[in-house]
Amino acid sequence: MHGLMMERPLLISDIVRFTERTNPDVEIVSVTIESPRHRCTWRDVFRRARQLANALTAAGVKPGDRIASIAWNDYRHVELYYAVSCMGAVMHTINPRLFPEQLEYIINHAADRFLFVDPTLLPLLKPLQGKTPTVERVIVMSSDAVVPEQLRGVLTSYESFIGGQSDRYEWPTFDERTASSLCYTSGTTGHPKGVLYSHRSNVLHAYAGCMGDSVGVSAKDVILAVVPMFHANAWGLPYNAAMTGTKLVLPGPKMGDGETLVDLMNSEKVTMAAGVPTVWTLLLNYLAQSGKRVPTLRKTLIGGSAVPLSMIRTFAEEHGVEVNQGWGMTETSPIGTIGSLSPAMQELPAEERYRMAAKQGHGVFGIEMKIVDEVGNELPWDGKSAGELKVRGNWVCSGYYGLDHSPAHDADGWFATGDVAVIGPDGFLQITDRAKDVIKSGGEWISSVDLENCACGHPDVMIAAAIGVKHPKWEERPILLVVPRPGRTPERDSVLAHIGAHFAKWQLPDEVIVVEALPMTATGKISKKDLRDKYRDVLMQRGAG
Numbered sequence: 023m024h025g026l027m028m029e030r031p032l033l034i035s036d037i038v039r040f041t042e043r044t045n046p047d048v049e050i051v052s053v054t055i056e057s058p059r060h061r062c063t064w065r066d067v068f069r070r071a072r073q074l075a076n077a078l079t080a081a082g083v084k085p086g087d088r089i090a091s092i093a094w095n096d097y098r099h100v101e102l103y104y105a106v107s108c109m110g111a112v113m114h115t116i117n118p119r120l121f122p123e124q125l126e127y128i129i130n131h132a133a134d135r136f137l138f139v140d141p142t143l144l145p146l147l148k149p150l151q152g153k154t155p156t157v158e159r160v161i162v163m164s165s166d167a168v169v170p171e172q173l174r175g176v177l178t179s180y181e182s183f184i185g186g187q188s189d190r191y192e193w194p195t196f197d198e199r200t201a202s203s204l205c206y207t208s209g210t211t212g213h214p215k216g217v218l219y220s221h222r223s224n225v226l227h228a229y230a231g232c233m234g235d236s237v238g239v240s241a242k243d244v245i246l247a248v249v250p251m252f253h254a255n256a257w258g259l260p261y262n263a264a265m266t267g268t269k270l271v272l273p274g275p276k277m278g279d280g281e282t283l284v285d286l287m288n289s290e291k292v293t294m295a296a297g298v299p300t301v302w303t304l305l306l307n308y309l310a311q312s313g314k315r316v317p318t319l320r321k322t323l324i325g326g327s328a329v330p331l332s333m334i335r336t337f338a339e340e341h342g343v344e345v346n347q348g349w350g351m352t353e354t355s356p357i358g359t360i361g362s363l364s365p366a367m368q369e370l371p372a373e374e375r376y377r378m379a380a381k382q383g384h385g386v387f388g389i390e391m392k393i394v395d396e397v398g399n400e401l402p403w404d405g406k407s408a409g410e411l412k413v414r415g416n417w418v419c420s421g422y423y424g425l426d427h428s429p430a431h432d433a434d435g436w437f438a439t440g441d442v443a444v445i446g447p448d449g450f451l452q453i454t455d456r457a458k459d460v461i462k463s464g465g466e467w468i469s470s471v472d473l474e475n476c477a478c479g480h481p482d483v484m485i486a487a488a489i490g491v492k493h494p495k496w497e498e499r500p501i502l503l504v505v506p507r508p509g510r511t512p513e514r515d516s517v518l519a520h521i522g523a524h525f526a527k528w529q530l531p532d533e534v535i536v537v538e539a540l541p542m543t544a545t546g547k548i549s550k551k552d553l554r555d556k557y558r559d560v561l562m563q564r565g566a567g
């Protein structure tokens with residue numbers, strides 16, 4: 023017997039209609055190159071989104087067309103998110119940190135018709151000239167005044183594109199499975215792959231982000247979204263914030279600038295901030311050097327790569343800020359797990375609490391997870407058995423855009439994440455490695471994440487990367503690369519002694535190399551592939567035996 027309940031399509035335009043009536047006056051504060059503090063409300067954003075939808079319709083944009091952005095987090099990007107998806111077209115967010123060849127590949131693969139580009143990112147288009155035949159028009163996300171003079175005849179400004187358009191537009195109703203947005207993974211091996219979100223997946227994911235022990239977005243907070251809108255929908259925050267009537271603070275091109283972030287936190291009374299670990303390393307350094315405080319901040323949501331325990335401790339003890347770690351992927355929209363602690367865990371002594379928070383956390387309802395051995399048998403949740411993490415759920419991709427076959431998806435609909443993990447009896451996930459970064463010495467696994475986490479606890483170490491390199495006897499051995507804290511000089515023996523207190527002797531790195539910086543991927547992760555390429559033979563050359 024079926025229930026007698028209505029079935030309404032889950033559409034992003036529902037968020038618009040709801041928010042316009044319920045939370046129209048809530049503010050969005052943005053940094054742009056035109057203004058250090060642009061202020062507007064959800065009412066303004068949605069009014070302008072309708073003007074934009076009219077402008078796109080007049081320009082011939084049809085349902086299903088791909089409209090791309092190469093842009094920072096600001097109010098115009100939010101308008102674009104809503105206008106493009108709600109009119110039935112596909113919002114393709116592009117990561118400006120990709121190499122020119124990758125930009126060319128994904129624009130052509132997606133067959134984007136329009137490119138909306140932040141004025142600070144226009145130089146990225148130069149190497150693409152003549153190489154992206156599907157792109158009909160480039161719109162600069164600014165007013166006319168900011169468009170470089172020599173380009174004024176060629177490029178249109180966003181303000182002149184939407185100016186004069188009516189702000190009346192009826193958002194159409196369509197199948198909730200309609201594609202809403204597209205984001206390519208950075209593709210460290212092979213070509214980037216397109217993850218094609220739907221209205222249904224985005225709305226369900228947005229609900230999940232509003233659950234209290236998930237991201238927990240609430241109108242009681244003011245959220246600073248340092249996670250880019252070009253990376254997995256800024257973790258869904260532009261949708262969560264609208265749904266809940268939460269004030270959103272967007273750092274624009276200044277997302278890597280400690281001073282701006284702290285200014286924004288203090289002047290806008292930010293209570294919650296989200297971003298990848300590299301952003302928070304930068305922020306904590308800035309706070310330590312400047313002596314500034316962030317008194318209103320109570321929580322940071324950190325994900326994208328493992329959060330060092332030392333970062334969790336510093337946030338807690340020096341700033342009274344709780345860290346919630348999240349695990350996710352572009353393929354999972356991205357929310358997968360969240361490390362918010364249960365009431366019982368909150369009662370633990372501080373160090374144990376930090377240790378729990380350094381794990382990736384519990385599943386969020388809507389995502390099923392399991393770990394499997396090399397032949398696909400499910401492993402127990404005993405906190406010891408390590409295997410590949412697989413996930414399934416309504417906001418996990420079922421394939422990749424334009425690819426007939428995905429080796430990551432199995433017949434039962436599980437998606438293989440490429441991450442190696444253990445899950446405890448308490449349901450807490452702990453990522454030990456990315457499968458391709460695993461270090462295997464004499465047949466035994468050594469967790470690079472654990473080594474890095476421990477090394478970051480050394481007072482002289484700011485960032486650490488453990489990689490496996492060739493070894494004449496053990497096939498592979500770990501080495502550690504460390505970036506010093508400002509003004510410090512890590513000593514090899516001292517770093518090894520620090521790690522030695524927590525690891526068995528055979529797990530210790532064979533070498534510690536101090537470097538000024540580590541190569542980063544487009545999504546702000548340490549590029550282990552580049553490190554392996556560079557240091558592959560370092561132990562062979564030294565004749566280590």
Ligand code: ADP
Pocket residue numbers: 206207208209254324325326327328329347348349350351352353356382439440441453455456543545547
């Ligand atoms: P890309 O692969 O393009 O860099 P993704 O955001 O899709 O971008 O990366 C997802 C991967 O990031 C995961 O498979 C995992 O390896 C890593 N990751 C994400 N969050 C965490 C976390 N909290 N701890 C450890 N690794 C993480």
